[in-house]
Amino acid sequence: MSEQRHALARALATLVAGMLFGFGLSLSTMIRPEVVLSFLRLSDFGLLLVMGGAVLVVLIAYKLVPRVLAQPLLDNHFHQHMSIWDRDTAVGAALFGVGWGLCGVCPGPAIAGLGAGNLSLLWALAGIALGALLQGLRVK
């Protein structure tokens, strides 16, 4: 395949992967803030099944696939994203939780929910975009 066709195939693959992700978020009703909040208020533990199911599949993919394949099917290397535990991660995660607990919306559902016609989520989306902007502007 030429590089151009490869790039197109990667874009399509990314789109389809996103569609699976968005379909899953919708089917599991994570695009409903009320369902997320009912988990955080301990009246419906479904979110744990969503997260557990997703982690299980991703764990298999991340750990097994690089042993079987030398490179991804449409590109030349597997990315790694190492997370670190420092003050920023701790403060950031704590603030993220405060926001998530207030509105029941996190970045994935804020985007996916629009596709299911929940236009109120544009408020959350705007908030997330502004928060991300301010975070970047405050970095020296």
Added chain:
Amino acid sequence: MNIILSLFPLGWQHYLLGGLLIGSGAGLLFVLTGRIGGMSTVFSSSWSYLVQRTFFQQQRFVESRRWRLVYALGLILGALLWWLGFAGGRAEATALPAWQLLVGGFFVGYGARLGNGCTSGHGICGLGSLQLPSLLAVLTFMATAFLTANLAARWLS
């Protein structure tokens, strides 16, 4: 049976199946393109189109900004498919007031980007690659979210 009903009053199958599909999306992205697909980075990388500051012009944002937008478009299309094909096309809605979505969203965006990850970045991709810092991040945001949601239920309604 009663335990299952009290833990999952709305049923549990759609949660598990949905979770497996979310994982399949992130897994497929990895198998085909090698990319790690958390969702919060798109909110920083997309600003690189508009804001010239050094932070937003970092290579990791500029190089990934296009595919992250394609991935986000996929999320919308996937939800649209579910909505039209499986949910009878009744528009989703939330009863939460706009200010709560906006202010909550602001903290979500600021915190996820400062902490380098959200429920999908740390929660799914980070835990899926068995990273201890991501586990600590998940426990931290679960704790503050639990506190906030319960205090908000008491004070705001």
